[in-house]
Amino acid sequence: MIRVLLVDDQQLIRAGLRMLLDAEDGMTVVGEAGDGRAAVEQAARLVPDVIVMDLRMPGVDGITATSRITAQRPAARILVLTTFGDDDHLYPALQAGACGFLLKDAPPAELLAGIRQAASGESPFSQEVLRRLVRRAVDARPEPPHRVEGLTTREQDVLDLVGEGLTNAEIADRLHIGVTTVKTHITALMTKTASPNRVRLALAAHRPHD
Structure with a gap:
């Protein structure tokens, strides 16, 4: 069972992702966070297999949260899911320790496959990003x-x-x-x-x- 932590400041997006993942065999959402600070705390407490991380959030953003989480647990698998696929977001996220980078307009099947890839140690990327x-x-x-x-x-x-x-x-x-x-x-x-x-x-x- 792949245990997933969802991090996004929009509750509606988190709810949609939870419905998608909980309906999938072999996946379960163990927690949600609405900002980077909460993400760091929950990542340490829950130790999820994969963290699905938004980048633009109030307070502590996703890149900073990714850096803090990987500093505490270098093996953490953080999969960025964002609207912003430009280099200004992509490379800082990868440098912070993200293992993959998907865009929010990706098909659900691509996201599910990306989570499985991240959990198995691979690096999933949207085709445009790749x-x-x-x-x-x-x-x-x-x-x-x-x-x-x-x-x-x-x-x-x-x-x-x-x-x-x-x-x-x-x-x-x-x-x-x-x-x-x-x-x-x-x-x-x-x-x-x-x-x-x-x-x-x-x-x-x-x-x-x-």
Whole structure:
């Protein structure tokens, strides 16, 4: 059972999230907080598996709350859920210790999947956010793609396109294969390149030869 703490200053949003999560098998909401100060207190008291964190709140904001929670418990899994997907919110949240970043207009299925991913140690990101992370990471390391040892030709093709910041659907369309097949290749690539998430995998496409 994944125990979730909801943090948002809007009661209506918290109520909607609670209904969604409590109706899902394997998830339960163990607490709610309407501001960052309460979030820090409840995180310490309840020790939830995943904290769904809003960013803009009165008093102590979500970024500050995230930083305080991870300072107390570095292993805390904090999934940002916000309306604001710009870099001014994204990078400070990640630097504060958030493990993932979803936008509030994400489909319910994406949020539920993101919570499961966060609980299992992965880093869930909305596609728009992921694309920006990949682009920025690649721009910071502009080496051209290279061959990674032990990959099939198709896996290398998929890796190169991940390195360009393409989504699974875009990769499938480019290579004329199914999205499920793309996901299978990406799972194999993460194992072969020891990449814990898609951003690291994108960087693997641009890693220089040893």
